[in-house]
Amino acid sequence: LAKTTQPISMDSYEGQEVNITCSHNNIATNDYITWYQQFPSQGPRFIIQGYKTKVTNEVASLFIPADRKSSTLSLPRVSLSDTAVYYCLVGSYNTDKLIFGTGTRLQVFP
Amino acid sequence: DSGVTQTPKHLITATGQRVTLRCSPRSGDLSVYWYQQSLDQGLQFLIQYYNGEERAKGNILERFSAQQFPDLHSELNLSSLELGDSALYFCASSEGAAVNALPPYEQYFGPGTRLTVT
Numbered sequence: 233l234a235k236t237t238q239p240i241s242m243d244s245y246e247g248q249e250v251n252i253t254c255s256h257n258n259i260a261t262n263d264y265i266t267w268y269q270q271f272p273s274q275g276p277r278f279i280i281q282g283y284k285t286k287v288t289n290e291v292a293s294l295f296i297p298a299d300r301k302s303s304t305l306s307l308p309r310v311s312l313s314d315t316a317v318y319y320c321l322v323g324s325y326n327t328d329k330l331i332f333g334t335g336t337r338l339q340v341f342p
Numbered sequence: 343d344s345g346v347t348q349t350p351k352h353l354i355t356a357t358g359q360r361v362t363l364r365c366s367p368r369s370g371d372l373s374v375y376w377y378q379q380s381l382d383q384g385l386q387f388l389i390q391y392y393n394g395e396e397r398a399k400g401n402i403l404e405r406f407s408a409q410q411f412p413d414l415h416s417e418l419n420l421s422s423l424e425l426g427d428s429a430l431y432f433c434a435s436s437e438g439a440a441v442n443a444l445p446p447y448e449q450y451f452g453p454g455t456r457l458t459v460t
Contacts, residue, residue, distance in 0.1 A: 273430070273454070274453065274454070275432045275451025275452055275454055276449075276451050283445070330446075332377075332384055332387075
């Protein structure tokens with residue numbers, strides 16, 4: 233399973249766009265990139281998943297360049313409630329194991 | 343609310359004891375996963391069951407065991423407890439199990455059981 237590297241923490245202000253980049257240099261051909269969000273003392277929650285190019289849903293966008301060695305989670309106009317830890321995971325199509333790294337702790341200020 | 347339930351919410355016990363954590367997956371989900379989250383090690387995958395059968399194993403200690411019952415609920419048994427076993431234990435469920443050429447299934451996490459070993 234591919235190892236991921238993310239910034240340990242990020243700060244932002246309400247209303248700003250936040251971009252969290254994840255490096256996964258040894259991603260395999262069949263690996264998907266998935267992001268989860270975790271609030272304190274709660275279980276992680278699925279945000280978005282993609283394979284290549286760009287994926288957008290009602291919560292976030294995921295940008296994946298052609299070489300797929302990195303990906304960027306984009307949160308538009310964050311609010312205080314977006315303060316959480318964000319995990320980037322790289323998963324293979326033939327395994328369900330989720331390998332969580334240390335994640336990125338996002339703090340949103342008013 | 344993810345639809346996954348876990349009991350108990352909190353558990354305090356002494357070293358050397360044995361406890362059982364219970365998880366009920368979302369209605370219709372066949373896969374159940376167990377994760378351990380401690381302060382110094384983050385979220386660790388322990389084990390996965392799919393439709394009653396063990397499907398994948400992670401960093402699960404020999405003192406720990408799990409099973410999935412015919413009604414699809416799952417139990418995680420922790421024995422000979424040590425102080426270092428104090429952690430949040432999460433159960434997650436998903437619709438199916440990974441299949442070739444399909445993306446990993448979205449996992450829905452329960453609220454967790456906080457275990458404190460004294």
